Amino acid sequence: MIEIVDIRYCRLGTADLDGAVRFATELIGLELVDRGNGAAYVRGDDRDHNICYFEGDPADQTLGLEVRAFDDLAAAEAILQTAGVETRRGSDDEAEARRCMGFINFKDPTGNSVDLVVRPFHSGNRYFASRDAGICEFSHVGLKTTDAPRDEAFWSTLFNFRVNDWIGSAPLMSFDQVHHRIALFPTDHAGLQHINFQTESIDDIMRSYYFFRDRQIRIRFGPGRHATSNAMFLYYDGPDGMTYEYSSGVRMVDEEWRPRQFPFTAESFCVWGSRPDIDEFQTD
Ligand SMILES: [Fe+2]
Incomplete structure (x- = not known):
């Protein structure tokens, strides 16, 4: 392992x-x-x-x-x-x-x-933001998968990844207590599906939402709250068409955590009623 x-x-x-x-x-x-x-x-x-x-x-x-x-x-x-x-x-x-x-x-x-x-490098200098978006950590990524059960088995048998929850066949997985460090979303090709940074609070997410709206940055999903991790989120378009995410309040899971199966519905992605404009999250 x-x-x-x-x-x-x-x-x-x-x-x-x-x-x-x-x-x-x-x-x-x-x-x-x-x-x-x-x-x-x-x-x-x-x-x-x-x-x-x-x-x-x-x-x-x-x-x-x-x-x-x-x-x-x-x-x-x-x-x-x-x-x-x-x-x-x-x-x-x-x-x-x-x-x-x-x-x-x-x-x-x-x-x-x-x-x-x-032994990747740490830094002796503290992070100093060029814009105060309230970011506190690079936390997880979405990965594209052409066969979610196959790739789930790959990551959970060769590696110490455990499934935290599923949305349809898409597993949200982690190697530590944070609810999902990688999530595998079905599509027909390889690639990073989204890149997540945690922010300190929902206020940071809402500030960025209005900040992006003013600057015509394309919002892809949110503001909303995930049914799985309980995190509040905002997805938006970054350079080269990559989807980036801010989220806050992600759930911690312990050894006793039992993964739950959520249906592949919009409500499983957002309990507030926001609808995704992201290919891999489309439920209809
Ligand atoms: Fe995410």
Whole structure:
């Protein structure tokens, strides 16, 4: 079993690096940490970075998950290879670009690119927002899946991911007490489905809602409250068509938590009555 201890970063190709940085800093409220070699690093918490935008194909997207130590990385490599999953060890230069001490890359059965990183950098400087969006943490991602039961089995048998709840066949899964660190949403291709930052309160979400409305940023869903995690949320369009989310008040789950099956209905996504304008959340 591969033990994931944290969700670390997204690496996103972009056709417009300047535009992505501008959107991330001026609208999402992330801090630009560093820029160079055709890449820009931004964050919404005290870790080195949460997102690396790099000059490239916007379809080139990777999720970075952390394992504890080099021994665990080697063990993970062996477990994946035994399961028939091809792995690739990152070079020193690639590790430097990911700001970690080492990593391997593999693809999940849908084809989502995942880095397993060891000893990713923390930061000695506290997060200093360029816009006060109230962000407190990079918390979870949606991943696209072409076969939700298959990919659920992949993540829950080879890794320490547990299902917290299902909406239809879509599992919301976590490796710790936070209700979902990844959620798998059925579609016909691979990719990151959305990127979540937690905010301190519902006030931050509502402030951003009006802030985005004033600036004609496309709101995709919300403000609303999820039936599953109980979090209040706002989804909106970010650079290169990626969906971003603010949420607040996510439920914690303990060892005793028993996953619940929700029907694939709009009410399962939002108990307030907001309707999603997101392909993977369409229920009719
Ligand atoms: Fe989410």
